[in-house]
Amino acid sequence: xxxxxxxxxxxxxxxxxxxxxxRVEIADACGLSRSAVTGVVQALQNxxxxxxxxxxxxxGTNGTNxxxxxxxxxxxxxMNPAAAHVLGVKLSLHRMSVAVTDFRGDVLHTTTLPFNGxxxxxxxxxxxxxxxxxxxxxxxxDKSRVLGLCVAIPGYINNLEGMCYWSPIFDRDDVAxxxxxxxxxxxxxxxxNDANMVTLAEHWFGEGRNLSNFAVxxxxxxxxxxxxxxxxxxxxxxxxxxxxxxxxxxxSGRACRCGQLGCVEAYxxxxxxxxxxxxxxxxxxxxxxxxxxxxxxxxxxxxxxxGDQSLAGExxxxxxxxxxxxxxxxxxxxxPKVIVTGExxxxxxxxxxxxxxxxxxxxxxxxxxxTDIVAHLWGxxxxxxxxxxLVLQQxxxxxxxxxxxxxxxxxxV
Ligand SMILES: [Zn+2]
Numbered sequence: 209x210x211x212x213x214x215x216x217x218x219x220x221x222x223x224x225x226x227x228x229x230x231r232v233e234i235a236d237a238c239g240l241s242r243s244a245v246t247g248v249v250q251a252l253q254n255x256x257x258x259x260x261x262x263x264x265x266x267x268g269t270n271g272t273n274x275x276x277x278x279x280x281x282x283x284x285x286x287m288n289p290a291a292a293h294v295l296g297v298k299l300s301l302h303r304m305s306v307a308v309t310d311f312r313g314d315v316l317h318t319t320t321l322p323f324n325g326x327x328x329x330x331x332x333x334x335x336x337x338x339x340x341x342x343x344x345x346x347x348x349x350d351k352s353r354v355l356g357l358c359v360a361i362p363g364y365i366n367n368l369e370g371m372c373y374w375s376p377i378f379d380r381d382d383v384a385x386x387x388x389x390x391x392x393x394x395x396x397x398x399x400x401n402d403a404n405m406v407t408l409a410e411h412w413f414g415e416g417r418n419l420s421n422f423a424v425x426x427x428x429x430x431x432x433x434x435x436x437x438x439x440x441x442x443x444x445x446x447x448x449x450x451x452x453x454x455x456x457x458x459x460s461g462r463a464c465r466c467g468q469l470g471c472v473e474a475y476x477x478x479x480x481x482x483x484x485x486x487x488x489x490x491x492x493x494x495x496x497x498x499x500x501x502x503x504x505x506x507x508x509x510x511x512x513x514x515g516d517q518s519l520a521g522e523x524x525x526x527x528x529x530x531x532x533x534x535x536x537x538x539x540x541x542x543x544p545k546v547i548v549t550g551e552x553x554x555x556x557x558x559x560x561x562x563x564x565x566x567x568x569x570x571x572x573x574x575x576x577x578x579t580d581i582v583a584h585l586w587g588x589x590x591x592x593x594x595x596x597x598l599v600l601q602q603x604x605x606x607x608x609x610x611x612x613x614x615x616x617x618x619x620x621v
Pocket of ligand 1: 453454464465466467471
């Protein structure tokens, strides 16, 4: 079961989002009584997580601030970003990105290193250890100041158990990866599905920042999805979120890497386009040399943008099919916004315009509240920042005893 959001979390999250902010504004933002906010704020100040700022200049211009009336000096509160640091890692088939953030979630440093998929889990854990150590050295941050680490991995991940049931990152299924990480680091560690982490990044820092409900569709080597409902990351049965990339759009359709036929990602992902364009492409050859194929998809995209109509047509087809799938997603969930992100957006309007056009065609005439569909292209460091945000989210719940224990911990989001 999920823990309810604690008063500490709500106060810290209000300060993170709105700071510098007064106690009255915090109470309004998080729906707590002023006396409850005062108590939580006092404890957080005593522990050094937040600090009071003296009024500077003309604050409270909306005239509604209760702290600033009758000559009483308004006191604002803000995060103490230096109170602690957290680490996020994003693994893809050809690259590892490590980000270290402060207590507010601002990225202080990122390190990107080569990474190969289909690894033995011990080797993958060793590579993460090297990447994290290097990032901390480059950022000049001592590991004793780190609250925790989260690793974002593509595939079927159970965050609660630290289990990876399947991922192209590993050379086998059913990997208890959480314990392998835990034995390599002196701070708490966890793993998460990568689409969930970019969704959390959107909620904390991006296009979903002011929304309580939205969906994210990621287009990369495969296609993923994250969903926020009532300000929480949606976790499906057994901790595993939606697998939108494997929603079916055709009977007896194209072969998907999951082993089934007709999945969305078999038509609209990077590998789907490579398979249409390169005569000798196979999923096996891809997994043996993902870096080479990453170069290939970038080359193909550049040639299509430069005017190769045949190649551009492949991106348009992929966009149209993904748009149809997103139209179905909207028909099912009716979210206010669908954010499309991931490296696949390097194709730009060649992919995105037909995507939006197809999704719009599927909208029912009676629905006057059109779902916003936006493209948001950002790099792996932001996925890693989302992983760091998960650690922060856990720390905000109980910063006095930060982070969860390894495997068996409770999900906070
Ligand atoms: Zn599939």
